[in-house]
Amino acid sequence: xxxxxxxxxxxxxxxxxxxxxxxxxxxxxxxxxxxxxxxxxxxxxxxxxxxxxxxxxxxxxxxxxxxxxxxxxxxxxxxxxxxxxxxxxxxxxxxxxxxxxxxxxxxxxxxxxxxxxxxxxxxxxxxxxxxxxxxxxxxxxxxxxxxxxxxxxxxxxxxxxxxxxxxxxxxxxxxxxxxxxxxxxxxxxxxxxxxxxxxxxxxxxxxxxxxxxxxxxxxxxxxxxxxxxxxxxxxxxxxxxxxxxxxxxxxxxxxxxxxxxxxxxxxxxxxxxxxxxxxxxxxxxxxxxxxxxxxxxxxxxxxxxxxxxxxxxxxxxxxxxxxxxxxxxxxxxxxxxxxxxxxx
Amino acid sequence: xxxxxxxxxxxxxxxxxxxxxxxxxxxxxxxxxxxxxxxxxxxxxxxxxxxxxxxxxxxxxxxxxxxxxxxxxxxxxxxxxxxxxxxxxxxxxxxxxxxxxxxxxxxxxxxxxxxxxxxxxxxxxxxxxxxxxxxxxxxxxxxxxxxxxxxxxxxxxxxxxxxxxxxxxxxxxxxxxxxxxxxxxxxxxxxxxxxxxxxxxxxxxxxxxxxxxxxxxxxxxxxxxxxxxxxxxxxxxxxxxxxxxxxxxxxxxxxxxxxxxxxxxxxxxxxxxxxxxxxxxxxxxxxxxxxxxxxxxxxxxxxxxxxxxxxxxxxxxxxxxxxxxxxxxxxxxxxxxxxxxxxx
Numbered sequence: 001x002x003x004x005x006x007x008x009x010x011x012x013x014x015x016x017x018x019x020x021x022x023x024x025x026x027x028x029x030x031x032x033x034x035x036x037x038x039x040x041x042x043x044x045x046x047x048x049x050x051x052x053x054x055x056x057x058x059x060x061x062x063x064x065x066x067x068x069x070x071x072x073x074x075x076x077x078x079x080x081x082x083x084x085x086x087x088x089x090x091x092x093x094x095x096x097x098x099x100x101x102x103x104x105x106x107x108x109x110x111x112x113x114x115x116x117x118x119x120x121x122x123x124x125x126x127x128x129x130x131x132x133x134x135x136x137x138x139x140x141x142x143x144x145x146x147x148x149x150x151x152x153x154x155x156x157x158x159x160x161x162x163x164x165x166x167x168x169x170x171x172x173x174x175x176x177x178x179x180x181x182x183x184x185x186x187x188x189x190x191x192x193x194x195x196x197x198x199x200x201x202x203x204x205x206x207x208x209x210x211x212x213x214x215x216x217x218x219x220x221x222x223x224x225x226x227x228x229x230x231x232x233x234x235x236x237x238x239x240x241x242x243x244x245x246x247x248x249x250x251x252x253x254x255x256x257x258x259x260x261x262x263x264x265x266x267x268x269x270x271x272x273x274x275x276x277x278x279x280x281x282x283x284x285x286x287x288x289x290x291x292x293x294x295x296x297x298x299x300x301x302x303x304x305x306x307x308x309x310x311x312x313x314x315x316x317x318x319x320x321x322x323x324x325x326x327x328x329x330x331x332x333x334x335x336x337x338x339x340x341x342x343x344x
Numbered sequence: 345x346x347x348x349x350x351x352x353x354x355x356x357x358x359x360x361x362x363x364x365x366x367x368x369x370x371x372x373x374x375x376x377x378x379x380x381x382x383x384x385x386x387x388x389x390x391x392x393x394x395x396x397x398x399x400x401x402x403x404x405x406x407x408x409x410x411x412x413x414x415x416x417x418x419x420x421x422x423x424x425x426x427x428x429x430x431x432x433x434x435x436x437x438x439x440x441x442x443x444x445x446x447x448x449x450x451x452x453x454x455x456x457x458x459x460x461x462x463x464x465x466x467x468x469x470x471x472x473x474x475x476x477x478x479x480x481x482x483x484x485x486x487x488x489x490x491x492x493x494x495x496x497x498x499x500x501x502x503x504x505x506x507x508x509x510x511x512x513x514x515x516x517x518x519x520x521x522x523x524x525x526x527x528x529x530x531x532x533x534x535x536x537x538x539x540x541x542x543x544x545x546x547x548x549x550x551x552x553x554x555x556x557x558x559x560x561x562x563x564x565x566x567x568x569x570x571x572x573x574x575x576x577x578x579x580x581x582x583x584x585x586x587x588x589x590x591x592x593x594x595x596x597x598x599x600x601x602x603x604x605x606x607x608x609x610x611x612x613x614x615x616x617x618x619x620x621x622x623x624x625x626x627x628x629x630x631x632x633x634x635x636x637x638x639x640x641x642x643x644x645x646x647x648x649x650x651x652x653x654x655x656x657x658x659x660x661x662x663x664x665x666x667x668x669x670x671x672x673x674x675x676x677x678x679x680x681x682x683x684x685x686x687x688x
């Protein structure tokens with residue numbers, strides 16, 4: 001077994017979805033873009049649909065095709081990037097609902113698929129996706145006459161509850177939607193935690209389902225165990241890894257394990273990262289290689305067969321800290337070489 | 345079309361392989377681990393085999409299975425992680441050649457597959473994979489009696505030609521192999537460029553085939569064009585993206601494009617990264633999102649339909665610099681969502 005073992009607890013995903021749903025009085029959708037945040041969209045959506053989720057969000061229409069195959073007819077599949085040039089055929093054949101981001105997209109959609117459902121994405125201040133307030137004013141009446149299924153926007157600073165941008169965006173979104181008889185959605189995971197004002201008719205958690213911050217109470221979803229290829233004694237003064245990065249201060253026992261940055265274990269982690277042998281911390285030493293990591297196991301009572309990077313001892317956010325990034329990137333980078341096991 | 349287009353020039357891969365081969369008088373193998381450095385191992389190995397490559401290297405036996413399916417019988421497929429617990433069946437069925445890293449692996453291999461080919465990996469100082477000199481002394485006669493196909497080691501500092509570690513490892517490797525009647529290999533791409541002393545009987549370039557440093561003369565292999573989802577005017581003082589990271593110093597035109605860190609565009613890039621619209625540089629602004637990047641296109645004469653991150657204007661190493669990493673990680677992180685086109 002030359003590859004690491006990634007265990008994905010679908011019950012934990014379901015429990016996280018239910019727990020977030022229980023904090024609101026509206027529908028809770030699920031964001032499963034980027035292959036279900038790296039965990040495997042088909043398995044994740046089948047589990048969530050069984051638990052009651054009826055609406056899913058992806059980034060691109062191509063992702064929606066994979067979801068439709070996994071889900072069959074019935075659930076709604078919304079596409080954040082809307083109706084892009086070249087998307088018409090797959091929007092039709094996979095029954096996707098594009099979140100229209102601009103007048104250009106609106107014209108494209110209405111011309112190509114006049115009776116097909118669509119939503120509207122508005123920009124409430126993030127300036128990334130969605131129609132500006134002026135653009136919306138200009139096309140609003142025409143858009144509403146076509147019966148959009150949803151009007152949504154996205155928060156730029158929801159991970160920081162006290163950031164004034166949250167209230168600013170809430171106000172802007174309300175000004176664009178007050179009095180309209182269309183379901184509205186503003187909140188992803190961070191927005192759910194901001195409280196009822198932000199919930200509207202539908203929330204759309206993503207990261208919170210998968211065990212990442214800002215949802216502190218999330219159950220652990222992923223466990224990553226990496227097999228030891230070999231161990232060796234390294235004498236005081238000898239070096240380990242590329243660029244001779246680590247120098248042994250004393251005679252040490254070093255394990256080489258079978259995963260690296262090509263598996264999404266971001267190279268910036270390097271020194272300072274930790275692994276676990278059972279309950280015992282094990283420091284990563286030297287540079288992360290493409291397929292290999294070295295660790296100092298001198299203090300272990302016996303040679304381990306695997307070392308654990310992710311699990312109950314250490315979350316995706318802990319590992320993100322080692323690399324100076326966020327848990328989202330640790331999840332979505334998870335590698336194709338891992339042997340994946342789904343607990344359900 | 346909601347996903348970026350990755351174009352992989354297999355002729356450039358072949359030309360790079362031939363050019364590196366022409367600098368030596370020995371066999372040139374090809375390292376295609378990590379799915380051919382992210383480019384798609386099956387396509388890469390079929391092209392290289394057609395061009396004359398007879399030996400390929402992967403990190404794990406599981407990768408070897410994919411190669412054997414792509415190549416059919418004939419070419420040699422060597423596995424750097426050797427013969428690990430659980431590998432026996434696929435080593436046998438896919439006719440793989442493990443590079444034995446330890447006495448434990450040697451015993452496992454000889455007991456499970458007594459007549460099957462194997463190589464020996466020695467540690468010449470990197471302390472990551474391979475037998476230590478003392479270990480090798482102890483099992484050398486037994487190992488040689490089983491007719492290994494190759495004896496190899498790996499350099500820790502080959503990207504730095506003047507690093508004393510190179511000569512130190514060369515000396516150690518020679519001391520362990522002088523006088524033996526077995527083909528030897530020490531050099532990957534960096535080692536090829538260190539000169540003939542490092543070439544022995546086989547070189548094993550990886551990164552140099554794919555257009556990355558330290559092989560400066562490599563032809564460009566990958567081109568990444570990312571579609572524009574929408575453009576907008578951002579007024580002076582407005583912010584763009586998560587955490588309000590970018591603030592418009594003047595009224596600006598901003599494009600949102602369809603790729604992000606879930607596609608391997610490392611989040612650490614952020615500000616300072618550049619894209620290209622034709623020959624014109626376009627700065628990335630704000631934070632890299634999971635599926636989206638924003639760019640300031642105020643200075644462009646017309647709105648682009650795509651922006652280019654990788655290509656003749658900008659190499660994997662240029663992009664690596666934006667993120668504080670190396671070209672290898674840019675390549676091996678390349679995303680599953682890209683629409684891939686192979687030029688051959």
